[in-house]
Amino acid sequence: MQRSDILAFLLALGITGSLIWALIYFINVWWPRLPKVVALSICILLAVMVIGYPIYALARWSDRYLARMQTTKTHGADKD
Numbered sequence: 001m002q003r004s005d006i007l008a009f010l011l012a013l014g015i016t017g018s019l020i021w022a023l024i025y026f027i028n029v030w031w032p033r034l035p036k037v038v039a040l041s042i043c044i045l046l047a048v049m050v051i052g053y054p055i056y057a058l059a060r061w062s063d064r065y066l067a068r069m070q071t072t073k074t075h076g077a078d079k080d
Contacts, residue, residue, distance in 0.1 A: 005061075
């Protein structure tokens with residue numbers, strides 16, 4: 001793991017923590033005030049975001065990692 005990966009991981013961890021805090025605040029304060037149709041729509045949207053975003057982020061990270069590995073193998077083969 002490179003230094004840029006660690007910085008990106010820490011940034012993602014900070015963003016995730018603040019999003020979780022905001023979600024808890026939203027549920028505790030605003031959720032009871034919403035109509036049921038709006039609450040259900042928001043619940044579905046949040047579920048898609050919570051499940052889909054980590055999968056998308058992992059796919060992007062793996063693409064960068066594989067590209068870096070291919071570059072390393074290509075440069076390593078040139079030296080032989």
